[in-house]
Amino acid sequence: MKNIQRLELPAAADMHVHLRQGDMMDLVVPTVRQGGVDTAFVMPNLLPPLTAVEQVLEYKAKLTAITQDVNFLMSLYLHPSVTPEVIAKAAEAGVTGVKLYPQGVTTNSESGVSDITAFYDTFAAMEKHGIVLNIHGEVLESLAPADTTLEEAFLPTLKQLHDRFPQLRIVLEHCTTSAAVEAVKACGPTVGATITAHHLYLTSHEACCDPFAFCKPIPKKPTDRDALIKAIVSGNSKFFFGSDSAPHPLQSKTSAEQGKAPAGVFTQPYVVQLVLLGLEEAIDRGVISEADVTQEILENFLSRNGRRFYKLPETSGK
Numbered sequence: 001m002k003n004i005q006r007l008e009l010p011a012a013a014d015m016h017v018h019l020r021q022g023d024m025m026d027l028v029v030p031t032v033r034q035g036g037v038d039t040a041f042v043m044p045n046l047l048p049p050l051t052a053v054e055q056v057l058e059y060k061a062k063l064t065a066i067t068q069d070v071n072f073l074m075s076l077y078l079h080p081s082v083t084p085e086v087i088a089k090a091a092e093a094g095v096t097g098v099k100l101y102p103q104g105v106t107t108n109s110e111s112g113v114s115d116i117t118a119f120y121d122t123f124a125a126m127e128k129h130g131i132v133l134n135i136h137g138e139v140l141e142s143l144a145p146a147d148t149t150l151e152e153a154f155l156p157t158l159k160q161l162h163d164r165f166p167q168l169r170i171v172l173e174h175c176t177t178s179a180a181v182e183a184v185k186a187c188g189p190t191v192g193a194t195i196t197a198h199h200l201y202l203t204s205h206e207a208c209c210d211p212f213a214f215c216k217p218i219p220k221k222p223t224d225r226d227a228l229i230k231a232i233v234s235g236n237s238k239f240f241f242g243s244d245s246a247p248h249p250l251q252s253k254t255s256a257e258q259g260k261a262p263a264g265v266f267t268q269p270y271v272v273q274l275v276l277l278g279l280e281e282a283i284d285r286g287v288i289s290e291a292d293v294t295q296e297i298l299e300n301f302l303s304r305n306g307r308r309f310y311k312l313p314e315t316s317g318k
Helices: 022-028 030-034 053-066 084-093 116-129 150-164 178-186 222-233 250-255 268-285 295-309
Strands: 012-017 037-042 071-073 075-077 097-100 132-135 170-172 191-195 239-241
Touching (some): 012 239, 022 030, 030 037, 037 053, 037 268, 037 295, 053 075, 053 084, 084 116, 097 116, 116 132, 116 150, 150 170, 222 268, 222 295, 239 295, 268 295
Parallel strands (some): 037 071, 075 097, 097 132, 132 170
């Protein structure tokens, strides 16, 4: 890849973005298109979280007022108020997905889910109306068995949901472990996964010490990082790009005690380049070969796979 002088790719579909609100939103939204993205699936974990269709539509209006060059796909925050009736209304309004945050596992997840079975009627309605279930696939640290990552401890729940609702499209967001890759591959075609740019080059070694590399899910072992890279170059259409770009004020990142900085890596203006960087470093390590990284592989991972999973048209943008 180092010998390539020019690489032209279709506009990317970033299926996991955090665009925040207020002044931060005004600052971040223009960087989506700047980063080579023309379609973005937007997370709902604002303050307050987006638990009503009216809130989602109001937020989308604010985003499109900043730029009309990006197709913003919107989501609801799974909450007891998101009933089957709300799902029907969301489908009619063009809402794309519902995000499941286990309670307390990440930024603004205090209103999240503690009992997944309580939402089975909502999931059935989502299955009926074609709305995607997007999952932050981790458990609370207190619930994870010893020597098991929080993500691996969640994987039986993913299988349970897929078995119960086989036609419900489910996305395991920002997967970070080789176990997650295998779990997604073992499910049927209605289960996919996003892979970020930063999990292609970060490991737990950086994340534990550098506040700008600290995020959730925490990057894992080098073997897990390499499993994500191999999933990308395998050509398996279950895996597609979602940056999980998550901005925070600089002061909050730098002033916190070690290990207590807010979780999130901001990559939005450079997301495509950072994916290429991760793949290039993997070639240098001998994890993959240069021949593995074809134009088709890049276009599928960055642009086509996500659009097809979400049943969107192809892009004509670059």
